[in-house]
Amino acid sequence: MMSSVDAPPLAKYLASTDKKTRDKAVKNLAVFLSNDAGNAISDLEMAKLWKGIFYCFWMSDKPLVQQALASELAELLLTITDVPSSLNFLRGFWTTMVREWSGIDRLRMDKYYMLVRRFVHASFRLLIRIEWDNSAYEEYNSILSGPSGPLCSNDIRVPASLAFHLADIYLEELDKALSVTTPSPPLPAPLYTALSPFLSLAACTQTKTTYKHLQEALFEPLFTALKPARSESPPSRKKPRLAAPAFQTLVSNACVSNPKQEGAMPSEGLRKALLQKVFDVASEEETRDSNRRKMYALYRDGVEDDEDSVG
Structure with a gap:
């Protein structure tokens, strides 16, 4: 105790x-x-x-000083030897970011975006180090989605721009963490677990722009990255999308939710499983009706794209 x-x-x-x-x-x-x-x-x-x-x-008022300090502060998550204490320190970070975010002036915003990015990266390195321990990951997700968390769907004090920034960088930082972490390769990243806070926010947000940003910045790029390239596939009936980040390390070393049992999954199977998770979350009773329709459409578009590829 x-x-x-x-x-x-x-x-x-x-x-x-x-x-x-x-x-x-x-x-x-x-x-x-x-x-x-x-x-x-x-x-x-x-x-x-x-x-x-x-x-x-x-x-901290000079770019190099800001970068060094941001890295030094984020590394404290890995300096702490006790995982619950490390997560408690992380909870303090997110509570403070949510509380202070609206008071950050335009000239300082970029450096706080950088600080958030560094903490997301360090958080993934911590989770990799403890082999995606299920109870620790659940606690981590509760920090993001719970009261005073940056992805809390029912707290009007949470600034939308903070959730937007997280959606922009989340998979990129997970991909980087998998690339630089030892042992190499680490256990596969449980992608559904990683996406859960964002899917919950997408299901329950009352803001159209928030849902739209989550889909365009996070869900669609991931599903595009997971779609295997085929040299002679028929044209998709869906309109072409802008090129998405490849997330190469993540795509080659990910699973749905249980790294030790599932191992690294082929991208096709992983894409199919995650699309089904979108459908499942959309079907939950607490999902808002307007968001449910959009999530069903995301699922349907993904399935139809897959059918186009094999048909």
């Missing part, structure tokens, strides 16, 4: 106007977190800690 501990009083040093003081505070934070196995920082202390980290990053 983990005990709750207080973090050292680093927040005020992290938010210092003096760069040397901030740099030293980040180093001390890494040391503290690396020795935190078996302990959980209290919610109050975590909130204070992340407020300090947020403003530490806020005051």
Whole structure:
């Protein structure tokens, strides 16, 4: 049983106007977190800690400094030796991003987009390291979809632009994490598990633009990447889409939901299984009717594209 501990009083040093003081505070934070196995920082202390980290990053004003600091902060997820403590630190990150996002000015937004990208990448490396442990992955998804999470569908405080950015980068960062992680190759990525928070948001969002962005930025590029190339396939009856990212490493090393049992699946079988998952989520009672129709259409278009390819 983990005990709750207080973090050292680093927040005020992290938010210092003096760069040397901030740099030293980040180093001390890494040391503290690396020795935190078996302990959980209290919610109050975590909130204070992340407020300090947020403003530490806020005051980093040169591109190379911003990039280095973003990487250093994200690596803290992997520095923490206890997985629940690492996920608790990640929860603090997302809670802070959701709370502070609307206050980020236009000139600083790009660097916070970068920070989010670094944390998504580090999160996938953590999940790969623990071999996609099911309970940890469920907790990770609950951080994204639960209260104060960036993919929460029923919290009007969650900025849509944050969910949009996640949809834009999610599969790209998963593909990168699979490419750079040792052992090589890692266990296959469970794609349905990865997509679950986005499918839940697509099913329940009340905003047309959010659904549209999820489909165009995430679902369609993935299904396009999973569709095997055929040299002499008949033209699709569907209108051509813009070229999508290939996600080559991901396509060659992914499964539906159970890496150890399923192993890396052929892209055709994986595409078919994931299309069926879209249909299943669309069929759930809590799915909004307007979104249900769009998800059924996504499923139907995918099945018809497959029929065109083999017919």
